[in-house]
Amino acid sequence: MAQLHHLLLLLFLCTIPAESADPLGEFCNTDTNISSSSPISANIGQLLPQLVSGASLNGFISTSYGKAKNQLYGLAQCRGDISSNDCSSCIQDAAKEIRKRCPNQADARIWYDYCFLRYTTNDFFGELDTSVGIFYSNVEDVTDPETFNKKLGALMDEINSEAVVPAIANKGLGKGKTKVPPFVTIYALVQCTRDLSQLSCAQCLATATGNFPNICNNKKGCRVLYKSADPLGEFCNKDTNISSSSPISANIDRLLPQLVSGASLNGFVATSYGKAEDQLYGLAQCRGDISSNDCSSCINDAAKEIRIRCPNQADARIWYDYCFLRYSTKDFFGEVDTSFGIFYYNVEDVTDPETFNKELGALMDQINSQAVVPANKGLGKGKTKLSPFVTLYALVQCTRDLSQLSCAQCLAIAIGNFPNFCNNKKGCRVLYSSCYVRYELYPFFFPLDSQKSLANTSMANYRSIVSKP
Structure with missing residues (x-):
């Protein structure tokens, strides 16, 4: 399961407690049950001190411990606006409490007001997942929903923009306040985990904020807590099966480097290789909005993966979020193809x-x-x-x-x-x-x-x- 943690905290006329107190919630994945004497359980015991020391020192850490099937990936982070002492105290509490609440799970996470900690056997760093969420809402409604929601929406846009700014100083944090005349002030804060790219942070914030009407509609306060590339698909035309020793298979291997280099350089290439019945036509293209580095990376992945997924087909295609690559013995250039x-x-x-x-x-x-x-x-x-x-x-x-x-x-x-x-x-x-x-x-x-x-x-x-x- 891909994992992401994002904490969205909206405060309305309230103060933040001075101590980490009890956890806001935890998730113990019962599909990952382990025995207390297992190597994974022992590795959790070794990983947690690393998370505590790293987060206490820098406010954030993502690291791993162990090898092969017993390897664990862990992340710990404090909210970007708290002191180092409060951070250290919260992370230490989290490390102790998570073992009490999830004693027999290899995938566990725990949320506090000041910090978040999790570990699992899957490498989740940088991945997005809003499938598990915890929502808190104030039981009282605001008196002027129209004005309140207008002001709140503008404030959330403002602090979301702060959170995704690449400046190191922001560290996934956005916070602010706005007046709701005549006597009321709305305070809001968003925090992404620091392993995320800017867009992953933005996506999670948009998902969390989008849940306001469903969970916290017109409420005086709300909190949303979430936990933090494969190809989109491929088509291997079975009507064009070839042997791995055929001239066409050899020509595919010669065509693919041309597609990689051409698309990496220009974002697009359509070319051919070979002669007569062994001639191949190939096309590779990146989405027009992505960087040259992202394009090159995607096309390289596509060229490798298409040979793994379609090893014996002369007509093959593969789709990624950032790019598309295909080849065939048929000249398809300029033709509209919606057959698959x-x-x-x-x-x-x-x-x-x-x-x-x-x-x-x-x-x-x-x-x-x-x-x-x-x-x-x-x-x-x-x-x-x-x-x-x-x-x-x-x-x-x-x-x-x-x-x-x-x-x-x-x-x-x-x-x-x-x-x-x-x-x-x-x-x-x-x-x-x-x-x-x-x-x-x-x-x-x-x-x-x-x-x-x-x-x-x-x-x-x-x-x-x-x-x-």
Whole structure:
């Protein structure tokens, strides 16, 4: 299970306690039960002092202990606004208490007001997961919800932008206050764990803030606590099976380095290798909003993985969040290909489908118009505000071998499938060999507000459907 911890704390006319006191909550994964005499249990005992000393010294640590199947990954972090003494005290309490509350689990985590600590046998560093959450809400309602929510939404936008600023001094922390006339002040704080990229932090904050209407609607106080790339899919055409010793297989190995170098340099390449019946046509492309380093990394991964997943096929394709790569003995350049599709949809529905679909339709029209402009290289992206707390983000990308008309046709087919696969869903992705379409209720593309950077998102709330000819 991919893991992320994010603590969102909203305070309304209240003070923070002077001591760490009791934990806010814990999660003991009963699917990871172990005996007290196991090597993993012994390694937990060795890991915890490292977490305590590291977090006490720097306010944060992510490290591992042990080897092979008994290796443990641990993270401990204090809130960015507390003193070193308070941090040390909280982390020490957390290390003691987590062993009492989760004595026989290899995957455990514990939240305090001042700190967070967790360990598991899976390497979770930098990964996003909001599948387990703890929510606290004040039982009292505000007296003027409209004014309150407007002020709160603006304040959350402001401090979220602080949290994702790459300056070392911020360390995933954002905090602020705003006046609600005439006598009331709202205080708010957000904190991401420091192993996260800027976008992973932004995504978690958007998810947490987006839960305000569901959990804390019009309440005087709220807290949301969360725990903190594989390919999206591949197509191996079984009708094009080849042997590993064939000339076509050898030509694939010669074509792939050309695709990697070309796409790493320009973000896109369409080329061929070989002659006659052994000739291969290949295309590689990165999403138009990502950096050259992210592009190069993604294409390198794709070139390696496609040979693992489709070792004996002359027609193969692989999709990642950042890039796409394919090859075939057929010259497919410039052709619209929607014969094979992969669809991901969020299992959760939106609360106001009529308004949501109206705004989504308008946004898709806007970014489709961007994508078909030659200078934009097939990319269109944008966002629109649905409420003070919720923003809709969308991106479309055509492969750059397509004409403007072909790009428009592919996008129309992809978006036309929304009612069939993603109707009223909070998020959706449509992946074809000629275009890619995605929308979410959290940021996922460059540039983010306050120059946030990109990261993969948890697929815990998503289901996939494969469409074949």
